[in-house]
Amino acid sequence: MTSTISRALRRYLSQALRGQPSAIVTAMPLTLGFMGTGIGYAIGQVRTPRIATRERARLVARRPDRAIAEVGLPIALALWIVSLPRIRMDRIGDYGLVPLLPVTFWAALATLMVAYAVLVQRGTTQGWVLTAHLIALIAFLHATPSVVYGTLRYAWAWKHVGVIDYFVRHDEINSRIKELGAYQHWPGFFTLNATLVKAAGLQTAFDYAPWAPPFFTILLLGPLYLIFSTFSSDRRLVWTGLAIYVLGAWVGQEYFAPQPTVYFLYLTVIALCLRYRAPPQRRGAPPEPHGNRLVGAALIVMVAAIAPTHQLTPVMVVFGLGALVLCRYRVKMLLLAAIVMAVAWDALVAWPWIAENLGSLSLGSAGDNARSGFINLSVASHSQVVVAHIDRVYSATIGALAIVGFALRSRYGSVPALALLAVSPLSLFLTSDYGGEMIFRVYLFALPFLSFFAAAAFFPRARADRSWRMRLVLPAALLVLIPGFLFSHFGKDQQNYFSHDETEAFLFLYGVAPRGSLIESVSSNMPWGFMNYEMYDYQRFGLLEPKDREAVLTDPAGSLADMMVSHHHAYLIIGRSQIDEVEMSGALPHGSVTRIKETLLRSPRFTVIFRNPDAVVLTLTQPVPEEAP
């Protein structure tokens, strides 16, 4: 173990000292983990110096929970660090990352959660100790891919790096760009990152983008803590709610994207409103706060920043503030300001995109919008059917736990504002299907408040329950949530993970393709668009209308050549993750893309210009010029 840790640390620290920014951020959590293990062990030793060994053993035998709580964090950190080098990404397949996780990884999570549950139930554990456990949990869940994948996880994150690259090179919004056009009209996240990238002198946002998931998840703990502690002085409920949130957030919206940025701002706005804009007559309301006008100004600044950064969240801000107005919170003016700012941005800047896409919005079709996110299980691969069932049952379990908590807590006092905030995201179904993602966004916006009520199922009232049965229930529940999260979040990672071979193929492609080229691919699930994205046209034959897809399956060489011939340069790229995605979702029959690839490799109409085990790049064969007579 010591050699594994020191080897990894030595490697990244030496790279960091050579000035590689990505190695600096990789070395930091490893160093912190290493130091945390040592400090945790030292604290454990220092806190009980006077207890004789025999006496200590007797105490541990009598109260094993105390021992677990004291040494749980350092043991868990050590197990996690040992796990990292044993994850073999070249073996990724069905169920994504889950089968690759070694036993020590599961043991690390289990140890951490049991220790956390014991500490939470004491009710007197210091906040920083519980925070350290939650940060460790977030590191296990979200920093693991950042360390072991070696490339940026999730195709959309690559595109976001590409849009930042655009704003580093340009100082204007370009409505003529059709590819990823929405990002041009809600550019806040991208312009902010472009400003920082330029000021720091970085080449690209790649250096830090892989660390966005742990960063954003840790960040979200802040507003969630403020919201939960506003409605309960029972620290057990507050900290259990935070753990349930971290384990319940499986939908993957904490990646490098505008959504988690404005989600953090949205939750901060709600937290401040709950704490500083409470109805005057509410019992237990905080006293008239200091600097009330300054709080109002801070709220306006945050709401203003949400408007140009994301399409959907300004709508959610309006629904959330509307829910608070119904509960008589003093936020009418803020609600009015949120509406004015969102409408003004949409009318003055985003209108070209909205006008073009107005037809695709399904306003009012709540049922269709809710169903659009579900994959068709009749054609999906077996592993995806299992994963889809697990994430549905998992989400329903958290929802059911929240309903139980709401019912139990209602006996001891109601919290209508939180209940209304939990159901207000359902209104989003009335707006659009959001590219089939709406159901996941609704879950995302409801989850903070569901987590509070789910925690209330364990602690509906402040009185401590010291029974053994109660002591066992919380650790058992947290242990059950671990596999639910891992399968739901990482169960599709054979398509979210991109190997170095695939990224090399794209680096080659962007190196040779001149401006105006067509880049043809199977699907959009690939590490694309991360540089010069506005210079190319893109087409995905796996996403064409069924008739056109059928034509490609029947005559791959002829159909694809016809699609590509209209551009002065056209390239076809087929990568492992694209094949995984279309076959997992059932968009194309199993084995069909491999057959298409083999047909094209044999066809005289196509020439291979790049090839490695995970990707191939082809272009149309140029006609041989006739020799002059």
Place this chain on the structure above:
Amino acid sequence: MIVLRHVRMMRLRYWLLAVFGWVTLALTYLPAGTPVRVTAVYLFGLAGPGLAIAGLVVRDVAERCVLTVAISASLGVLISVAMTLLHNDSTALPIAALAAVTTVAATLWGIRSSRDTRAEPADGEVIVR
């Protein structure tokens, strides 16, 4: 005069916060990607202006931590979007704008803090209301 006296009495940490942005701006002239430049830019961009303003707005430590990042990110978004709408690709101007906001907020926070410190009664002192 009263304000100047309070400015002089400001503690060192408020002075450091007040000049944080300008130091960061100076560091942007170091070679591209230098670790100290990268660290300063991201630390200031994500925490500098927010810390100064959060100190003025709220007193609770947890609230202050959350607002530090939230306000920094919000101001960063608003200034960078404004620069884009104005077709200005300056690297220094957005950092300078954020530095100016930080200086003003940190100074006001420092003045208030020094006033509060002076207003607190010394041991054994009785305030007659």
